Amino acid sequence: xxxxxxxxxxxxxxxxxxxxxxxxxxxxxxxxxxxxxxxxxxxxxxxxxxxxxxxxxxxxxxxxxxxxxxxxxxxxxxxxxxxxxxxxxxxxxxxxxxxxxxxxxxxxxxxxxxxxxxxxxxxxxxxxxxxxxxxxxxxxxxxxxxxxxxxxxxxxxxxxxxxxxxxxxxxxxxxxxxxxxxxxxxxxxxxxxxxxxxxxxxxxxxxxxxxxxxxxxxxxxxxxxxxxxxxxxxxxxxxxxxxxxxxxxxxxxxxxxxxxxxxxxxxxxxxxxxxxxxxxxxxxxxxxxxxxxxxxxxxxxxxxxx
Amino acid sequence: xxxxxxxxxxxxxxxxxxxxxxxxxxxxxxxxxxxxxxxxxxxxxxxxxxxxxxxxxxxxxxxxxxxxxxxxxxxxxxxxxxxxxxxxxxxxxxxxxxxxxxxxxxxxxxxxxxxxxxxxxxxxxxxxxxxxxxxxxxxxxxxxxxxxxxxxxxxxxxxxxxxxxxxxxxxxxxxxxxxxxxxxxxxxxxxxxxxxxxxxxxxxxxxxxxxxxxxxxxxxxxxxxxxxxxxxxxxxxxxxxxxxxxxxxxxxxxxxxxxxxxxxxxxxxxxxxxxxxxxxxxxxxxxxxxxxxxxxxxxx
Numbered sequence: 001x002x003x004x005x006x007x008x009x010x011x012x013x014x015x016x017x018x019x020x021x022x023x024x025x026x027x028x029x030x031x032x033x034x035x036x037x038x039x040x041x042x043x044x045x046x047x048x049x050x051x052x053x054x055x056x057x058x059x060x061x062x063x064x065x066x067x068x069x070x071x072x073x074x075x076x077x078x079x080x081x082x083x084x085x086x087x088x089x090x091x092x093x094x095x096x097x098x099x100x101x102x103x104x105x106x107x108x109x110x111x112x113x114x115x116x117x118x119x120x121x122x123x124x125x126x127x128x129x130x131x132x133x134x135x136x137x138x139x140x141x142x143x144x145x146x147x148x149x150x151x152x153x154x155x156x157x158x159x160x161x162x163x164x165x166x167x168x169x170x171x172x173x174x175x176x177x178x179x180x181x182x183x184x185x186x187x188x189x190x191x192x193x194x195x196x197x198x199x200x201x202x203x204x205x206x207x208x209x210x211x212x213x214x215x216x217x218x219x220x221x222x223x224x225x226x227x228x229x230x231x232x233x234x235x236x237x238x239x240x241x242x243x244x245x246x247x248x249x250x251x252x253x254x255x256x257x258x259x260x261x262x263x264x265x266x267x268x269x270x271x272x273x274x275x276x277x278x279x280x281x282x283x284x285x286x287x288x289x290x291x292x293x294x295x296x297x298x299x300x301x302x303x304x305x306x
Numbered sequence: 307x308x309x310x311x312x313x314x315x316x317x318x319x320x321x322x323x324x325x326x327x328x329x330x331x332x333x334x335x336x337x338x339x340x341x342x343x344x345x346x347x348x349x350x351x352x353x354x355x356x357x358x359x360x361x362x363x364x365x366x367x368x369x370x371x372x373x374x375x376x377x378x379x380x381x382x383x384x385x386x387x388x389x390x391x392x393x394x395x396x397x398x399x400x401x402x403x404x405x406x407x408x409x410x411x412x413x414x415x416x417x418x419x420x421x422x423x424x425x426x427x428x429x430x431x432x433x434x435x436x437x438x439x440x441x442x443x444x445x446x447x448x449x450x451x452x453x454x455x456x457x458x459x460x461x462x463x464x465x466x467x468x469x470x471x472x473x474x475x476x477x478x479x480x481x482x483x484x485x486x487x488x489x490x491x492x493x494x495x496x497x498x499x500x501x502x503x504x505x506x507x508x509x510x511x512x513x514x515x516x517x518x519x520x521x522x523x524x525x526x527x528x529x530x531x532x533x534x535x536x537x538x539x540x541x542x543x544x545x546x547x548x549x550x551x552x553x554x555x556x557x558x559x560x561x562x563x564x565x566x567x568x569x570x571x572x573x574x575x576x577x578x579x580x581x582x583x584x585x586x587x588x589x590x591x592x593x594x595x596x597x598x599x600x601x602x603x604x605x606x
Binding site for chain 2: 013016017020021023024025026027028029030031032034035037038041042045102105106108109110113114117121122125127128129131132133134135136138139140142143144169172200201202203205223226227229230231232233237257260261264265269278281284285288289291292295
């Protein structure tokens with residue numbers, strides 16, 4: 001009797017308990033498999049420029065000569081991607097320089113100055129900002145921002161500035177929500193101690209709250225940077241897509257994601273041109289990984305992490 | 307406290323109010339602009355009719371349908387896989403290097419640029435499988451984008467269930483798996499539903515990952531043909547399927563139709579309203595489910 005019921009329990013255990021456990025474990029590990037696949041495929045395609053076509057990585061990274069179809073008589077194809085790299089870096093850095101002060105200020109307002117307004121008004125506003133699709137940002141940038149820049153500053157309107165402003169709006173919610181989270185997680189005592197010592201609210205924010213929340217705020221800024229770096233369509237629509245280094249922020253230029261978006265459909269797999277685009281995609285992948293490692297480094301230095 | 311520091315404090319407060327006001331103003335202007343410009347196109351004819359070629363007056367019917375179908379397919383793929391991964395991370399994973407690696411992968415996948423995921427999707431689901439541009443390929447690619455998000459949401463939602471609830475179940479003799487399925491998942495449901503709907507909204511507006519996977523064209527769809535294996539059927543997952551967001555991008559970069567601007571305006575408004583609907587639905591669904599289930603703590 002006892003033996004039989006034990007057997008029954010055992011069977012039940014194997015049937016449900018283990019199947020369930022192994023299924024979910026499989027999907028947990030599937031994420032690693034997926035990431036490895038992604039890295040492997042992108043690396044194998046992205047490295048073809050250097051191993052199959054025998055171009056030097058130094059040329060790819062540091063040359064401004066981009067002419068993948070140039071005739072051999074003129075020196076052969078050139079695949080220097082520096083213009084795109086500079087474009088990507090400058091557009092994201094300018095976007096962050098505009099967006100970060102606004103984002104952090106809004107986060108402080110939501111947590112320290114008026115939590116009720118923050119919850120009722122700003123939180124939903126940020127959720128809407130996050131939800132707006134990137135093509136819509138690009139489209140409004142194209143219809144409003146580009147003509148506005150053209151009218152007020154001259155030039156084409158399509159410019160580094162237009163791209164940066166569109167990105168600034170797009171990364172704003174990322175910075176704000178992460179900064180607000182880190183401000184909220186600060187221990188209450190440090191604020192009370194500051195007020196008890198007679199500090200005003202501004203003094204408390206500047207001398208106590210901001211330094212204490214710095215790691216969290218920095219994490220938000222790096223994540224914003226990562227998002228700005230990888231955004232493709234919204235930027236492509238307003239940046240002008242002219243392959244040259246910008247002399248001022250009003251010049252049209254291009255970046256990594258834009259050139260990939262535009263040229264991937266026009267080139268054939270296996271050509272040098274196409275391979276160079278894959279190398280750029282690989283570069284984007286590597287930069288994303290660097291950003292994540294950076295965030296971990298910042299996070300492990302956080303003094304008030306619970 | 308000197309007078310000077312008091313004045314500085316007041317000025318600082320005023321500046322914070324101004325900046326926050328500016329943020330709200332920007333959003334109101336942004337949304338107002340899109341809705342105002344798209345107002346003439348917000349009618350049933352535009353939403354349901356097919357796009358016209360090289361003449362004005364086309365609609366966005368197939369594109370809207372494709373977007374919805376793509377969201378549905380990607381949810382069908384992502385939710386079981388992401389939820390499982392989330393359960394593993396919340397309930398079974400022990401703190402170890404391997405678990406750390408999974409966490410790193412979740413983060414990495416979640417922050418990869420969608421164009422990079424799109425290229426990977428093109429390589430695997432378009433070239434390697436030989437499917438060419440298909441709706442299924444697009445859905446699978448977008449699923450890669452969403453898998454880490456859903457996994458994280460599931461893990462958080464399961465972890466948010468009070469441990470007393472779990473302990474009570476185990477104390478009554480339920481096995482671990484029974485506790486997960488019968489106790490933890492129902493309690494975590496409000497958080498899960500909210501997360502899934504928000505993610506769906508993201509899929510709805512995604513374009514970069516779909517350009518080279520679901521393609522930038524849509525075959526003439528025959529909406530009376532409901533056989534999912536027929537190429538012309540709207541239900542067929544093995545056909546190119548341009549979504550609404552991709553259409554906005556394409557219509558203004560190609561400019562083949564004379565009323566490209568009006569179409570993009572209208573389509574943007576439709577896209578924005580859809581995202582609003584997703585947001586509101588997420589809020590309500592979360593509230594309804596958390597009222598139904600007494601398990602507090604899981605509701606956001």
